[in-house]
Amino acid sequence: MDAQQALADLTEISSQIEAAVVFDDQGKVAGSTLAEGGRADELAKAVAALLAAAEGVKTGESVLTQLEVSTGEGSVFVVRDGKTSIAATTGGNPTAGLVFYDLKSALRSVKPAAKSAPAKKKTATAAKKTSTAASAKKKTAARKPATRKKPDAS
């Protein structure tokens, strides 16, 4: 699914989410609920800075996958899966579990779109193979009656 479509679905499902953005580890925005592209870039940059600071805070070796920062002004949620991250802002006192669930679902629906490109190639080659196999079968099928006819004819 397209990132923009996934975010549209997300904001439709979750009334708690005010704004959301999907971006990669380079800060490139794949989709955003904000109308202006420049603002989405700024938001992605700010979230990337927050993630970098959170990485600095952590003590263990394990990878940071989720983050929730609750302030008096509202909350920030970030879910990260590999190179892709989704971030959302909410008002005060959000239902954290629900927001995380919705963000994970949205991120999951975005991720296959990136992976589907090689899959399409495979299916295309598979289709080619099947078509060549089918044509080969047709050829053999076309040949077979000819070989059968000979003994019948005699």
Next chain:
Amino acid sequence: MRRSIAAALGVAGGMLAGAAFIRRQGASRERADLYFEDGSMLSLTNGSPGAERLLPLAREVIRNARAR
């Protein structure tokens, strides 16, 4: 007269104390929760060094998102 003044002062003092209590409650709710791949979680409450770094950045994110 004195009684009404004392009552008004009492009410005003109570309101101030209530407002301070609510404000403190709100401030103590400020926190950062970090979740890791291995299932561990780190909760940083307001006042801890980690939270002091993350909270201003989160406020900036919220302001960016709400800016018109």
